Amino acid sequence: RKYRPRGMAAALTNMVAKEYLSIEQGSKRVFTLTRIKESADLSPGEAILAARLFPSLNSKLTLNRTYNPTLKSATTAFKAKLNNEYGRTNFSTNRQYAIFGAFIAFVPLLAMILLSNNIEAVASSIFTIVATFILGQSVRKAVTQRSRPLILNILTNGVPVLFIIVMLNSFQQFGFFESAAAVAMITYSFCTTALLGLFTWLLEAPTVAGQKLVEQIEGFKLYLSVAEKDRLNFQHPPEMTLGLFEEYLPYAIALGVENEWGMAFESTLSNTELTTASASRSRFGGSRRALAMSTVMASQLESTIASASTPPSSSSSSGFSSSGSSGGGGGGGGGGGW
Template identity: 30%
Template sequence: MRYIYLSIILLLSSVSIIAQEEKIYTFYSDVTIEESGMIRVKEEIRIFSKGDVFKRGITRSLPLTRRDIQNNRISIDYSVSEVLMNGSPVNYFTEREGGDLIIYVGDRNIFLDPGFYIYEIYYETAGQIGFYEDYDELSWNVNGISGKMIDSVSSVVRLPTGANIISSHCYTGRFGDKESDCISEINEDGSLTTVVNNLPSNEMLTVSVGFTKGVVNQPAGFETNVFSWFDKNGMAVVSAVFILLLSVYYRITWKKYGVDPPKPVAIPQFSPPDGLSPAAVGMLHKGYFIDDLITASIVNLSVKGYLSIEEIIEKKGLFGIRKDRVFSLTRLNNDYSKLPAEEAVVLRELFYSDDNIRLDGKYDRDVAKMMQNYKKSLNKQFRPVLDEGINIKFHVVPWLGFVLYIIILFYFINNSLMHFEVNRTALFITIPLLSILYIIYAIQIVRPGERKLHYRSNIKGLKMYLDVAEEKRMQFFNPPSVTPEKFEELLPYAIALEMEEVWGEKFEKALLSSAVQPEAYQPAWYRGTYVNAALFGHALNSTLSNTVSHAATQPSSSGGGNWSSGSFGGGFSGMGGGGGSVGGW
């Protein structure tokens, strides 16, 4: 019968062990402040080991630096005097790792049996006291953080003789949190007891105790930081001044230089506006250069008789299934003295070595060079017109203001003044506000130049004539008939304005509505696929643009990759010394 009872007891014990969670159950810290400024600490840590986390024992990491309420980093050292396990001395060794002093408790060759263990760690540390104008203070992170909930964390802080508690606070949570889910009580002997139950994982208990000044000896050379009103609120003042001054500057300069002049009224244009070339019209309309403008220039040269275009369909691939489109350009006139600058570049450099050039989409060095000089020519002619009124000079004052603001910000940071809430709040509000104001100003200060407005007004008038939708409105201006000659004259401009399909439809409609039966239209300067005028310009633009673009783009190599602490109510969890973490090994 006795064996049956023993078996039942053993079985229940085994079940109890299996059901027990391996973690830290209680963490107790007894902190004594001495008059010398030294702190004696006794930590009592109760764990349950299954051998998964706590194999040989525990590890206790202690941070070798701390930050005070002024955010100064202070170096800390520790002297471990004794470590006990279940009341008996136990082996331990220390190592410095990643800014922490790690205490390894246990023997490398001895593994723990499943069960509860109580570890006691005794150590001393200095440099943990903060000295202020009217009080001294200890801010202490009681427990080392753990990956699992700790059932109970508690501490006792004992002051030296003659010192009384002036103020105390406790904080719980992760670093920076200001929750106070904890209870503090001043005992009859003047010590402070603090307790928190069920502390969540990766959170800590921080105790801040302000006490009578002068009882603890202040280290030689240590000066008490006294902060002025400006130290605590200066960033808000500086930010307000910056916002006010920049707002006034933005308003004055915009009113004087950024208000747009009245736009000219667009009047229908029936011929190229201001004698501009097709590429010039396209660039002025878009506001920037695009490669597709080359097609408008080539077609314009063809219409004027400087070159001819022949489209050749080559059958390639198995059984000739694949059809490749190739263009053959032939120079008919080499006198480019009367041509617009960019068209002269095309005629001179495209036919540099021969009067005939074949564009099959393969890279051609001459075509690439021509495109570079073509772009330079257009930018040289019209970039100044497009850049008129950008008013970049008015951005210098905001830029210098931002630099000065950053310099002042670094002053506040280097002097540890950004921990004050007013300064932090001012920074968080000012940075996005200054950015938004500047973006608005950068947009509003741009004032289109009168030349650009004039050109764009006339270009808009040309688009009115090219567009089918404006046909009824055009009748009031007595527009010329859309003859083959007029169609060809404005086709390059329609291509530059991406209206070639609309212009072709208008021409096709004019032919069909003619009283005289029209002859089939076929441009003399072009040989190749032609269905009707509505599709001709669009097909020519897309295919010729792609072919020239590929010929001017050097293929990439096979390697790939390039395609063209004094808290007094202002503290938080983790603000003090101590803390660190607890784990197993």
């Protein structure tokens, strides 16, 4: 349920595999993509991005590490499309249970507020709820945001922690803790809000259809990541060919096993076959180039997309030619044939 630049790298690769785009790498992290086909069997996400960023045949995109708002806008639309297409079908937040739990939890607090004549206690409890909610959001962001190290996320999101400390110190300075009512309401507010936040997060789960899809994806990932000798243990595995390798490469990139998939492909072909394989039979310009896409180019493309779609802190400038692009829908994968 989290978008990562790897998804865009997989989508671009998938559009190359569909022969809708061609890809050329210039320097280390500069890629040029060209629309070479009038139409193709694109996914809904790919179709949206193709229409926005590859409006006509021979449209080119020079993708480097410089930020461009066009890619950011297209990425936002791509993410929204994927969420609308797959989110509700495959995942449920179960918010109805969280709302019911919140109603039960805050009824006693509401009763305490109505029965209390201590305005300081009422104000401090409301303040505690707000502060705890902000702290919870910060902790959740620190745990789930994997683009940076966890400790760095915790440090950069530590302001709410300081906010809580200052709040408690202020309560002590104003003598709120000398009142039994204030202590009870502050304690109840903090514990209730924290527990509600935790269980609202824990209640999120795949639907029945979503869990089935997760299992299929895990099975497909296993197939892509094992060595050739171990793949023979699968039931009726398809023969490893250049066409099969290129067809499944976008899925391997999306699932983070492109290196293993590349090694499996290389182990099945001799150096002579890798060298002399016809480029006309390859969507990537030859078996060597396809193999390079699975080892080095994929990670470089991912980091380039991450940089190009992230706004700088002060200013932004263009990193694309007159028309740019990124793909959609390359990752995932079902698996039922093995």
